[in-house]
Amino acid sequence: MLNQMDMLMASTHSTGPGVSGRLAMGFYASPSGNLRATLMEDAQRFPQIDLGLIESSRAGLASALRHGAIDLAIVIGEAPIPECKSMPLWTERILIALPEAHRLAANEIIYWTDLKGETLLLSQCDPGAEMQDLVIAKLVSPEDRPKIVRHDVSRESIKSFVALPLTLD
DSSP states (O other): OHHHHHHHHHHHOOSTTTTSEEEEEEEOSOSOHHHHHHHHHHHHHOTTEEEEEEEOOHHHHHHHHHTTSOSEEEOOSSOOOTTSOOOOOOOOOOOOOOOTTSTTTTOSOOOGGGGTTOEEEEESSTTHHHHHHHHHHHSOSGGGSOEEEEESSOHHHHHHHTTSSSOOO
16 A cells, blocks of 8 residues: 555656655545555655645546646545546545444444445535445345435534434435
């Protein structure tokens, strides 16, 4: 993973051997897990690089990439961004927020099949569509899929709604 990130960094720098300069990176998934760890390690390994972070939608990041406003974009999913080179960096677990009293709340690991009959709240914003596609890919049979309800609110708002006894249709 670090080697692949190093390759991306090296290919986007225009100053010298890529050990100093500015790198503009776009993302739309929360910088946690592998992304956060990689950013922290690279900040220590490359202290002369000024990292600029831009959070936007997948479409916004694709446009910024094509127009040179950012050097690279970290996005979720398999679909490539048109007119851009892409490569997989890593895989991460998906976090799920549950009310404390939920039947699955005490589980350390929740399997895809555990979601059968549940209602998932997803944002209309990125990466909501990718999450919905992932659920459909993992639970192919329509009767096994959870009910997916998407709202035009932020991920943070979705987390706030988790404990409410309604689906906000």
